[in-house]
Amino acid sequence: MADQAPNSSSSAALEFGIEGDEEFIHGAASGWVEARxxxxxxxxxxxxxxxxxxxxxxxxxxxxxxxxxxxxxxxxxxxxxxxxxxxxxxxxxxxxxxxxxxxxxxxxxxxxxxxxxxxxxxxxxxxxxxxxxxxxxxxxxxxxxxxxxxxxxx
Incomplete structure (x- = not known):
């Protein structure tokens, strides 16, 4: 199991230094911005x-x-x-x-x-x-x- 590749969102989250997948998917790293x-x-x-x-x-x-x-x-x-x-x-x-x-x-x-x-x-x-x-x-x-x-x- 240790040699299993992480899923793409986990890889991207790690690459951006984001700890949780949810933060990556719904946050600024995803390119989605909430208007004020x-x-x-x-x-x-x-x-x-x-x-x-x-x-x-x-x-x-x-x-x-x-x-x-x-x-x-x-x-x-x-x-x-x-x-x-x-x-x-x-x-x-x-x-x-x-x-x-x-x-x-x-x-x-x-x-x-x-x-x-x-x-x-x-x-x-x-x-x-x-x-x-x-x-x-x-x-x-x-x-x-x-x-x-x-x-x-x-």
């Missing part, structure tokens, strides 16, 4: 997030056509850190910390260094819905309470 349901920076949101640029808007600085983010403070469209880092530079220069990805419609807070749950945070729901409609030409599906509690500890 609150943020102290929501006061900096633009007062008009119902009128936003379309998701195909290129970066305001380099005209890159994809991987762009919408600044939720000034409504500028800038490319991601994986392109030319213009949204990251914008945050560093202006302290506008909230942005919505036109790629997957996720919301990121640079100051919190975290994703925010745009369907749970009431101040973000309208801009998420507007962006979804602009991108897919239909309203977004809404999570039910049952779906929202999946993964929460009893």
């Amino acid at each position: 349901t609150s943020c102290d920076h929501l006061g900096s949101l633009s007062t008009d997030l119902l009128h936003i640029p379309t998701p195909d808007t290129p970066c305001n600085r380099c005209d890159h056509p994809s991987e762009n983010w919408l600044c939720l403070c000034c409504k500028g469209v800038l490319c991601s850190r994986f392109v030319n880092k213009h949204m990251l530079q914008h945050y560093q220069q202006s302290n506008h910390s909230l942005a919505l990805s036109f790629s997957d419609l996720s919301v990121w807070c640079f100051a919190c260094d975290a994703y925010l749950d745009a369907q749970v945070i009431s101040q973000l729901r309208p801009v998420h819905e507007t962006a979804y409609i602009l991108k897919f030409s239909e309203p977004p599906p809404f999570r039910t309470m049952e779906m929202q509690t999946i993964g929460e500890n009893p």
Whole structure:
């Protein structure tokens, strides 16, 4: 038995220095991240997030056509850190910390260094819905309470 190979999740857990398989499977090493349901920076949101640029808007600085983010403070469209880092530079220069990805419609807070749950945070729901409609030409599906509690500890 001692020469038996560990299963793949055990091997990966050991490689990452994680003691329990469950922590590896459900933790940061798995690539799954739980979005925050609150943020102290929501006061900096633009007062008009119902009128936003379309998701195909290129970066305001380099005209890159994809991987762009919408600044939720000034409504500028800038490319991601994986392109030319213009949204990251914008945050560093202006302290506008909230942005919505036109790629997957996720919301990121640079100051919190975290994703925010745009369907749970009431101040973000309208801009998420507007962006979804602009991108897919239909309203977004809404999570039910049952779906929202999946993964929460009893």
